[in-house]
Amino acid sequence: MSNGDNDFVLSIRxxxxxxxxxxxxxxxxxxxxxxxxxxxxxxxxxGKSTLLNTCIGLLTPDSGSITFGGKDLTKSMTPHAINQAGISRVFQTPQIFPELSILQNVMIPAFAKRDGAFSFNPLKALREEEGILNEATTLLDDLGMGEGAHHHAGNLSRGNKRRLELAMCLIQHPKLLLLDEPTAGMARHDTNRTIELLKKIKESGMTKVIIEHDMHVVFSLADRISVLAQGAIIAEGTPDEIKGHPKVREAYLGSAEI
Ligand SMILES: Nc1ncnc2c1ncn2[C@@H]1O[C@H](COP(=O)(O)OP(=O)(O)O)[C@@H](O)[C@H]1O
Ligand SMILES: [Mg+2]
Incomplete structure (x- = not known):
């Protein structure tokens, strides 16, 4: 199946x-x-978050290349340009607009994606508003957040802020979605709802990189797992291969838990 670079959305070298x-x-x-x-x-x-940050232009590597859609992201591409090119990312700490409504939060990235942050066209935006409104409403319903959509986002629980941020990424229809601990700080039932949502997105064929502590989440979702320890990749494989990998148990788990 893998017969060349074309199968890869992102190549880090x-x-x-x-x-x-x-x-x-x-x-x-x-x-x-x-x-x-x-x-x-x-x-x-x-080094997990550092690696993700190099992929979205927040950090520049000292050496090496990161290729996405034929472009090297490490070569003077701004975070905004990388986002426009099709990479969205859920941060480890939720980045939302607390003073706006939940619904408005979801709509904003859709406008930003279409017009670019510095060339906002209000007439075009008005015409597109209805479509974006409908899509944002559907997304929030899927996330189980439809009912309070007009409430201030700042009042949401930490778990719901993360889910909101996920909706803010999804409305951009990214080619590649990067998730940095999307279930951190969530209660188990919230985690489960988020996993269900991520499984649903998985069916849509969107490529995803997920950083996660919760092994339940990792093994529910991942097709492939890379293990990072002290800045180096020490193992890579399918979930089954990783479960049985002695180096992984030793360096990461320190126990026979997985
Ligand atoms: N901006 C920074 N300045 C200095 N050290 C940093 C910075 N960001 C991360 N680090 C350090 O780099 C290492 C990797 O951090 P990080 O990528 O956040 O790890 P992870 O996400 O796997 O927990 C840690 O030792 C951290 O303290
Ligand atoms: Mg981190």
């Missing part, structure tokens, strides 16, 4: 990143296959 004396990423090579869910797991401080 030889990426290094240091912070002062700390080698946060060490010669990372990673291919993300189209339509798949690729999980990145590893202990706290392993």
């Amino acid at each position: 030889g990426v290094n990143k240091t912070f002062g004396g700390l080698q946060a990423l060490s010669d990372i090579n990673l291919n993300i296959e189209k339509g798949k869910v690729h999980a990145i797991i590893g202990p706290n401080g392993a």
Whole structure:
């Protein structure tokens, strides 16, 4: 099936990143296959968020390349340009507009995607508003957040803020969705609802990279898993391969739990 670079949505090659004396990423090579869910797991401080940040232009690697849609994202592409090119990301800490309604929060990224943040066209926006409103409403219903859609987003629980942020990504129809611990801080029933939603999106064929601590979430969703420890990839494989991998148990789990 994999017969060339064309199967890969994202290719990370030889990426290094240091912070002062700390080698946060060490010669990372990673291919993300189209339509798949690729999980990145590893202990706290392993470099998972740093890796995602290099993919969205928030951090520039010291060396290496990250290719997406034929372009090297590390070569002077702004976070906004990368987002326009088709990568959306759910942050580890929710980034929402607290003073706006939940519904407005979901609508804004749709406008930003279409017009670009600096060339906002109000007439075009008005014409498109109804379509975007309908889509945002449907998305929120799917997320079980439809009822309070006109409430201030700032009042949401942490778990619901993360779900809202997910809706803000999904309305952009990204080619690649990056999720940094999408269920962090959620109660089990909220986690389960989010997994169900992510499974539903999986069926849509959207490529996803997910960073997650919760092994239940990882093994429910991932087609492929890479294990990061101290800035290096120490194992990669299918969930079954990773479950049985001795290096993974040793470096990451420290127990026979998975
Ligand atoms: N902006 C930064 N400046 C300095 N050190 C950083 C910065 N971001 C991350 N680090 C360090 O890099 C390492 C990897 O961090 P991070 O990517 O956040 O790990 P993870 O997401 O796997 O928990 C940690 O040791 C962290 O303290
Ligand atoms: Mg992190």
